Amino acid sequence: MATDNDTPTLDARPSDRILAVVMIVIASGALVFSRDMSIMAGVFPRTIAVLLLMFSVVLLVKSLVAHPRRVRPEPGSVGRRLGLIAVLLVWSLALKWLGFLLASVASAALLAGLAHYHAWTLRRAIGYSLALALIIGGFYILFAIVLNVPLPAGLLWRHF
Numbered sequence: 001m002a003t004d005n006d007t008p009t010l011d012a013r014p015s016d017r018i019l020a021v022v023m024i025v026i027a028s029g030a031l032v033f034s035r036d037m038s039i040m041a042g043v044f045p046r047t048i049a050v051l052l053l054m055f056s057v058v059l060l061v062k063s064l065v066a067h068p069r070r071v072r073p074e075p076g077s078v079g080r081r082l083g084l085i086a087v088l089l090v091w092s093l094a095l096k097w098l099g100f101l102l103a104s105v106a107s108a109a110l111l112a113g114l115a116h117y118h119a120w121t122l123r124r125a126i127g128y129s130l131a132l133a134l135i136i137g138g139f140y141i142l143f144a145i146v147l148n149v150p151l152p153a154g155l156l157w158r159h160f
Contacts, residue, residue, distance in 0.1 A: 023055075024056045027053035030045055030049035087114065088107070104136045112128050
């Protein structure tokens with residue numbers, strides 16, 4: 001947020017410190033528990049834990065250096081938040097029957113529609129579709145091919 005003279009300032013909320021400390025504890029726990037894993041099995045949890053640890057330390061330092069903001073936050077949409085939870089829950093349950101790719105494409109389309117505030121245009125829909133296809137395809141390649149993680153194929157597709 002900028003002040004009247006356009007000098008940039010750091011904003012901090014009291015909850016930032018709590019969040020940072022909780023995430024540091026979770027990341028540290030993940031690092032401790034991943035010690036018992038094999039080298040290959042521990043790559044992913046250790047990488048995520050180190051990234052979480054680094055970002056949490058940055059958030060903690062920022063919250064200690066920054067001054068609290070007194071601006072009233074914008075209200076959020078309870079319906080969109082509940083929709084996010086519902087879509088993620090349905091996605092996690094649909095993985096078994098639809099498989100990773102189909103469940104992810106359907107969930108990503110629902111989340112894009114849920115999160116989009118502006119009017120839909122053909123150009124915007126094509127851009128979102130391409131971006132979502134690249135993201136889902138990238139995760140599929142990363143997990144299924146590079147990391148050799150078995151992703152659910154889906155019970156419905158096993159008959160074909």
